[in-house]
Each structure stands twice: as C-alpha cells, then as structure tokens.
Amino acid sequence: GENVEQHPSTLSVQEGDSAVIKCTYSDSASNYFPWYKQELGKRPQLIIDIRSNVGEKKDQRIAVTLNKTAKHFSLHITETQPEDSAVYFCAASSKTGRRALTFGSGTRLQVQP
Amino acid sequence: GAVVSQHPSWVICKSGTSVKIECRSLDFQATTMFWYRQFPKQSLMLMATSNEGSKATYEQGVEKDKFLINHASLTLSTLTVTSAHPEDSSFYICSASRDNSGNTIYFGEGSWLTVV
Numbered sequence: 001g002e003n004v005e006q007h008p009s010t011l012s013v014q015e016g017d018s019a020v021i022k023c024t025y026s027d028s029a030s031n032y033f034p035w036y037k038q039e040l041g042k043r044p045q046l047i048i049d050i051r052s053n054v055g056e057k058k059d060q061r062i063a064v065t066l067n068k069t070a071k072h073f074s075l076h077i078t079e080t081q082p083e084d085s086a087v088y089f090c091a092a093s094s095k096t097g098r099r100a101l102t103f104g105s106g107t108r109l110q111v112q113p
Numbered sequence: 114g115a116v117v118s119q120h121p122s123w124v125i126c127k128s129g130t131s132v133k134i135e136c137r138s139l140d141f142q143a144t145t146m147f148w149y150r151q152f153p154k155q156s157l158m159l160m161a162t163s164n165e166g167s168k169a170t171y172e173q174g175v176e177k178d179k180f181l182i183n184h185a186s187l188t189l190s191t192l193t194v195t196s197a198h199p200e201d202s203s204f205y206i207c208s209a210s211r212d213n214s215g216n217t218i219y220f221g222e223g224s225w226l227t228v229v
Contacts, residue, residue, distance in 0.1 A: 034218075043206060043220040044157070089156060093218075100147045101208070101218060103156045 002027040004092050006104025014112050019080050021107045023090035024072040030092040033066060033073045034101070037086045044089060048075070080111045116140055117209050119221030126197055126228055133193045134224045136207030142187035143209035147218070148180075151204040160205075163190040197228040 003026040013019050025033075031052040036044035050057045050064045050073065057064050061080075066073040077084055087108050091101040116139040126132050136146055144165045149157040161182050162170040169182035181193040190209075194201055206223040 041204070041223070041225065043223050099145065099210070100159045100162055101157075102159070105156050 002030060002092055002094070002102040004090060004102050004104045006090050006107060008107060009105065010108045010110070012110045012112060013080050015080060015082060017080055019075075019077045019084070019109055019111075021075045021088055021090065021109075022072060023074070023092075023104045024070075025092040025102075026071065027092070027094060028071065029094040032093045033064070034091050035062075035064060035075045036089045036091065036103075038089060038106075039086050047088075077109075080109075082111050082113050085109055085111045117143075117207065117219045117221045119207055119224055121224055122222060123225040124227070126226070128198055128228055129196055131193055131195045132197055132226060133191055134205055134207075134226075136190045136192070136209070136221050138188045138209045138219075141209075141211045143190075143211070144187060146184060146190040146207055146209045148182065148190075148192050149206045149208065151206060151223075153204075157206065160192075165190075194226065197226070199228045202226055202228045 006023045034049035035047050037047050038044045048059050048062050048064050050066050061078045063076040087106045089106050090104040093101045118137045118139055120135045124132055146163040148160045150160050151157045159172050160175045163182045163184040165184045165187050171177045179195055184190040204223050204225055207221040208218045210218050
C-alpha cells in the first residue's frame with residue numbers, strides 16, 4: 001500500500017521567513033496530493049492540493065510542487081505569520097484501488113513573532 | 114461547499130460500554146466514507162472504508178468486531194466502538210468524497226472519545 005513520509009517533524013521560523021515541508025510517497029498510482037492544516041482538536045483544513053497532471057500550484061502565500069518521477073511533493077509558505085503556526089499534514093490518494101487518503105506523520109510549524 | 118457533519122463532538126463513556134458516532138454528508142450523496150483515528154500528537158490513521166450497502170473494508174490491525182461500521186444510506190455512516198476500553202480513547206474523524214474518484218475529501222468535525 002501507499003506510504004507517505006513527511007519531514008521535518010518540527011519547524012520553527014521567524015515571522016516573515018519562508019517554511020518548506022517535504023513529503024515522499026511510494027505508490028506510483030497516487031494522483032492526488034492535498035495538504036492540510038490542523039489545529040488542536042479540530043478537523044484538518046485543506047489549504048492546497050495538487051493533482052498529478054500539474055507540477056506546481058500557488059495560492060497567495062502558499063505553493064505546492066510535485067515531482068512525479070521522484071515521488072515527492074513539497075509545501076512552501078512564504079512571508080510566514082504567527083497564525084500559520086499549526087500542524088501540517090501532507091497526504092496522497094489514488095483514483096483507483098485504495099482511494100482513501102494516506103497521511104504523512106505531520107509537521108509542527110511554529111512561527112516566532 | 115460540501116459539508117460533512119459528525120456527532121457527537123465529544124463523549125465520555127465507561128469501560129465496557131459501547132459508543133456510536135455518526136457521520137453525515139449534508140448536501141451530497143457519499144457512496145464511500147472513511148473513518149480515521151488520531152491519537153494525541155500523531156497523524157490520522159485510516160481505520161476502515163465504509164461502503165454504502167456493503168461491508169466495510171478494514172485496515173490491517175483494526176478489529177472489525179470491535180469497531181462496527183454501518184453505512185445504511187448514501188448520507189450516513191456510523192462507527193460503533195464496542196466494549197470500549199481506555200486505550201480506545203482517541204479523536205475519531207470521518208470523511209467523505211463527493212465523487213467516485215475519491216479525491217476532494219471533506220472531513221467531519223471529529224469526535225473526542227474518552228473511556229474512563
């Protein structure tokens with residue numbers, strides 16, 4: 001089955017700096033790669049996603065890149081703000097077979113004011 | 114956007130009792146729903162895939178007789194934790210996808226279960 005690895009597990013940056021979180025996946029059939037932000041005790045919130053027919057996607061301060069050949073994808077947050085502090089999860093899923101999301105282990109991002 | 118509602122948000126039960134958690138898709142039909150469990154400071158782990166009108170598909174290591182899943186309609190899936198024990202205390206969260214591709218998944222609010 002799919003295996004998603006995520007790193008770093010914790011990331012501390014100064015306000016205004018950029019943050020990068022990286023994930024790798026194992027199943028070449030995976031074609032959907034969302035990123036979620038989760039605050040304690042709440043449901044994950046989708047912040048951006050990318051499908052396998054696209055290499056990069058950007059939404060304001062957030063961007064995601066995908067390298068299908070290397071099976072890795074990354075989240076980039078620019079101009080970080082204290083309210084960006086949360087746990088971020090990457091995930092992967094496939095259109096066929098096991099269609100559920102497989103999550104990475106999570107990254108706790110702390111933005112220091 | 115699509116809304117998935119989960120109830121209850123939190124529940125406390127005694128060891129040995131059973132607890133039912135409901136997951137409803139409010140504005141779309143979901144032939145497939147997914148149940149996840151999340152322990153503190155850990156990731157979301159898939160427990161089972163709930164299929165409308167058929168048996169759920171459980172992940173390896175998840176006891177199907179302990180975690181009963183019923184998906185009797187296109188808008189409702191239930192997870193029943195039977196004979197709950199303190200180690201079952203966790204955050205349980207469901208998700209559903211609008212289309213058959215399984216992509217674009219919507220999460221319920223999650224349910225905190227504490228077994229005392």
